[in-house]
Amino acid sequence: MSTTQTNKIEIIESLTSKIKEVNFDNLSFGSVFTDHLFECDFTNGEWQKPVIKPYAPFLLDPSTRVFHYGQAIFEGMKAYKDTDDAVWLFRPDENYNRFNKSAVRMAMPEVPEEIFMNGLHQLLQLDEAWIKKGKGNAMYIRPFMIATGTGVIANPSNDYKFMIILSPVTSYYSGDVKVLIAEHFSRAANGGIGAAKAAGNYGAQFYPTVLANAAGFQQVIWTDDATHTKLEEAGTMNVFFRINDTLLTAPVSERILDGVTRKTLIDLAKSEGIEVEIRPVLVSELVEAAKNGTLKEIFGAGTAAVVSPISGFSYQDVYFELPKIEKSVAIQLKDKLTNIQNKLEKDTFGWTVKI
Incomplete structure (x- = not known):
């Protein structure tokens, strides 16, 4: 040495x-x-x-x-x-x-x-x-x-x-992702450490995820600890919902991690003219949108996979398959982001730092 x-x-x-x-x-x-x-x-x-x-x-x-x-x-x-x-x-x-x-x-x-x-x-x-x-x-x-x-x-x-x-x-590909909306388990609670990248947050997710895997699902969409009516995160990622042409995502809080990919996708979407609403998203709202056909996409956002499209979700033993989208907003935003990260497109936001 x-x-x-x-x-x-x-x-x-x-x-x-x-x-x-x-x-x-x-x-x-x-x-x-x-x-x-x-x-x-x-x-x-x-x-x-x-x-x-x-x-x-x-x-x-x-x-x-x-x-x-x-x-x-x-x-x-x-x-x-x-x-x-x-x-x-x-x-x-x-x-x-x-x-x-x-x-x-x-x-x-x-x-x-x-x-x-x-x-x-x-x-x-x-x-x-x-x-x-x-x-x-x-x-x-x-x-x-x-x-x-x-x-x-x-x-x-x-x-x-x-x-x-x-x-x-290399490229992270998780295959077809079906998720189970949590009705009992929560990722984090008010006053807890959900907003921290603490190791215990991830260890606590393993058991509910194992149960979801046994039921045929790859991940869990977590709901709030108090009422289990608000959609919060998907597995270890922030989560977005596209209803009609609007992207919805929950605001960060004591329970929800302030994801770097999440905030980046929000800025990119706005720059591309995509309407974004940062507000609580209700389980009932998602189920109704799935029933009436206005739910177009769900996708997770995080460093490892960047964007992870979700093909369907289950709630109260009812499974909802999402439509196949030709012009996926998830893929559009992922391509834009990875192009900037790899210097294939100009970084007009000042996000990239040279070593």
Whole structure:
């Protein structure tokens, strides 16, 4: 290994690379990781010297707080390589700001922008060869932080570890997606941590989703915890509904994540002259629109899949198949967004940031 120091980050380079062992034409999402990772510890009330080093497991004490009290947060981002081999991030400031909002909600220290952004840029520069050109190819970026203090007393940890790992990905295709509208389970509650990218939010979704899978559905559309009458998110994504020619999506709240893809699609839709209403969407409204033929599309929006069209939904044991749409708004917006991310169209919004 060789060691250097750049902009206060110690860089320990791997002597060998795994890249030749990877089949980039057959990647399972989030299962392959690059040669290096970024790491910075928070101890004694301050952030320590950050380091980029070879990707490898690390040891934790059995009493480490993250295992017992769930102080863990993360983000999902992507980097893209254009036809001139330049590497671009998409709205990284949004992810950075949301990461620290999650940290505050989970009683964790905020990560300084210099550590987050410099670490991200230098890690991507070091493992740039893993980022492949071509629409659909990207580098999935997972910044995360865990509580590393020891002891099983039920208090916030004093020590934390912030890390960034990288995973090359190709186009995310989930096949035909049928969803079950939740009548009992909720993703989050008022006063809870639904607006944070907390690990526990996702763990809590697994059981209701397993039940939906057993019933023949790929995902759950979550409803509000108080009345189960308002549609909130689809699986781990924000969700949009197209009734006639209007896009509807729920406003962000304590229960609903402020998705970067969600807000991007809203801006793109408005720029394309598509009417958008950000308001509570009722289950009864969706069912009525499905019955009278005005419901045209439902789709999820998130970093991994960008846009995930939904083919039908079930509510109270009644299944509603959506019509096949020739001019899908979901596909139109996805193409526009991925073209901007891959620098195939001009970014008039100022969303892309060069590495």
